[in-house]
Amino acid sequence: MKNLSIKAHLWIAFAVIPIIPVVFLSTLLILQSPEFSLQSVTLSVVITLVFTLLLGYFPAKRINITIKILLEYIQEVISKGNEVKTVSFPRFAPREFHFMAEHFFIMAKKIKDSQQALLKLNAELEQRVEERTESLSRTNQELAILNQLITPTTPYPGGANIIRECLRQFFEVSGVAVKLYLTKPVFSLLGSYEEAAYEEAVSGSDDRDRAKHKNAYRYYVQAIRAGNTTFGHLVVSNSPLSEADRQFLQTLSHSAGIIIQQEMLSQTLQQNHAVLKAVLESMYDAITLIDKKREVVYANGRMAKLLDTPRDKMRGLSEEHIFDVISGRLSDSDRQIIKQARQEYGIYRFKINYGDTQQHIMLSAFPVTGDEHHTIGKGLVWRDITKEYEVDKLKSDLISMVSHEFKTPITSIKGSVETILRVDAEWDEEFKREMLTGIHEDIDRIQELVNDWLDISRIDAKAISLDREPVRPSTVVDNAIRKLPKHFASGAKIESTVAESLPFIYGDRVRLGQVLSNLLTNAIRYNERSPHIKISATSDDKYIHISVADNGIGINETHLGKVFDRFYCVDTGRERPSGGTGLGLAICKGIIDAHSGSISVESCEGTGSIFTVSIPKYRGNGGKYEKK
Known part of the structure; x- marks a missing residue:
């Protein structure tokens, strides 16, 4: 039944439906008839069925x-649309079909019009979506370009290069070369500088100057x-x-201005930091920040050296550790x-x-x-004041030494003069003559001290004068031996093997x-037994070497590294046989x-x-003398 056509369904409907009442009536009439039979009933049904069909x-x-x-x-209508106007039905067709066709045509027309409107609207929407998508894509690309500027930058590649990269990407997006x-x-800090093109382009950037410049309108300048x-x-x-x-470009220029300003400030801070660090590292003082x-x-290299600690391990050390290390090298x-310095500023x-050595420190907290x-x-x-301490000590020793060295001869001179001037004795x-000879020797001693002071002053000023000439080494040695005071060198044995052929x-x-x-005086003075001095000389390609050996x-x-320092006197732990200024060897070194x-x-x-001495x-x- 499901596969029957509409024609079959209609035929069955018109044929079968009337059969039911006819068969029902016929059956009643036959049953009431006295001459009822099965054949009569069957015949009646067949006739009724044929008639009904x-x-x-x-x-x-x-x-x-x-x-x-x-x-x-x-x-x-569906296939041709609005081109079909009316439909022709047979005369026997019911009016409802005419109304149905007309209403269907109207409905189809409206649907077709709505479909066209929808298609048009859909096309417009697709175009708008495409335009919007393109605009959003352009906006995203621009935001990505600007993001490079607002993102924190590292020292490389630098602000100018970042801006140039942004302009290159902008050219790929828009086709506009900037x-x-x-x-x-x-320019020297961040990028290159093209003066001619720059002046030509920027000269017309101000509206008031555009009319004055022939190429002003060729450029857009931001x-x-x-x-x-x-x-x-x-540009x-x-x-x-x-x-x-x-x-x-306005947004880009604003962001570029900010990044350039930040980079310049950053580089200025880096330079200032580098300068400050260099200054702190170059200082002779040990500096620590707690x-x-x-x-x-922070701790500079001097501080790491003071603590004998690697520089990279200084940061993070505790203040207690620093003071403990220092305290371990101090006296009670x-x-x-x-300990007081850890608690109070000062x-x-x-x-x-x-x-065996000591370092004097001045700590400022x-x-x-x-x-x-x-x-x-x-x-x-932590300031090393060892030299200052030595200078202060040297000043004190100098005052003491000068007082001692001048006091002895002056006292002797004063005593001798007072003795001679006594009126109550003849x-x-x-x-x-003996008294006057002693006074003369004391004056010579004072004059010798004054000459030493003058010599050391000339040596300091590098103004010591030399009257150079060719001279035999043996002559210099013999003259030095001969000028020794007889009473001073009387007990000394001096041997010279300096050859005249040198x-x-x-x-x-x-x-x-x-x-x-x-040198001879020191060899005799600093000797606790019978002085025995040997003088020898050798030569090489450039120098004559004169040696003075003693048994002192x-x-x-x-002390060997300091004996030629001025005012330095070796402390032997014994009572010195005679005084000294500590200038003799310093003067010798200055002269040599x-x-x-x-x-x-x-x-x-x-x-x-x-x-x-070399x-x-x-x-x-050619008769002239030259120093080699």
Whole structure:
């Protein structure tokens, strides 16, 4: 039944439905008849069925034809649309089909119109979506370009290069070529500078100047500013710009101004930091900064050396550790000082022991304040004042030495003069001569001290005068021996093996004799037994080496590096046989240095010393003397 056509359904409906009442009536009549039989009933049913079929066939056929025409019309309307106007039905077709066709045509027309409107609207929406998508894509690309500017940058590739990269990407997006020109104050720091093109483009950037410049309207110029400071310009030449492009370049120039300003500030801070770090690292003072957690946040190289700690391990050390390391090298009295320095700000002085040597330190502990005088930590400056201490000690020793050295001869002179001037006694001439001889010797001693002071002053000023000439080494040695006071050298044995055949030396014979006299005097003075002095000389290609060897008390090796320092006197632990200013060897070194020579010492405590003086040889050149 499901696969039957509409025609079959209609025919069955018109044929079968009337059968039911007919069969029902016929059956009742037959049952009531006295002559009822099965054949009569069957015949009656067949006749009724045939009659009914005949009656239903023709209406069903007409309706089927009408529906077929309606279906064909509907298909034609669907396929051709509004081109089909009316439909022609048979005369026997019901009016409802006409109304149905007309309403269907109207409905189909409206649907077709709505479909066209929807298609048009859909096309417009697709176009809008495409335009919007393109606009969003352009906006995203512009935002990606600007994001490079607002993202924190590293020192490389630098602000100018980042801006140029943004302009290159903008050219790929828009096809507009934009050039970057930086002003002179910043071009050397951040980028290149094209002066001619820059001046030509920027000269017309001001509306008031455009009329004065023939090429002013060829360019679009956007200034790169941050506040009231102009860092450069973005220049577009001979390219039309849309309003969107102009707005983007304005935004780009604003962001570029900010990034250039930040980079300049960053580089300025880096330079200032580098300068400050270089200054702190170059200082001779050890510097430490302690934060509120009492940990080291900065320490220069001097501080690492003072603590004997690797530089990279200084940061993070505790303040307690630093003071503990220092305290371990101090005496008991100085430990109390360093303990007080940990608790209170101020200036403290103490001595750090390094085996046999000492280092005098002045510690400055002070608060480190930031903005609004807010304390951010504690500063410690460890200054090595060993030289200052030695200078102060030297001044004290100098005053003591000068007082002692001048007091002895002056007292002797005063006593001798008072003795001679006594009116209550008469002295014979021999006694007076003896007294006057002593006064003369004391005056010579004072004059010798004054001459030493003058010599050391000339040496300091590098103004010592030399009367150079070729002279035999043996002559200088013999003169030095001969000028020794007889009473002073009477108990000494002096042997000289300096050969007269040695080459000449080129120098001042008086000054060189002064050097050898000082060495001989020291060899006799610092000797606890019978002095025995040996003088020898050798030569090489450039120098004559004169050596003075003695059997004196010798010098400890810890003092050998300082014996030529001024005012330095070796402390032997014994009572010195005679006084000394500590200037003799310093003067000797100054004189030999003025001759472009050298002086050295070898010594063994308790055995003796050997002082060696090296003086340049004389080399004649056509009767003239020259120093080699």
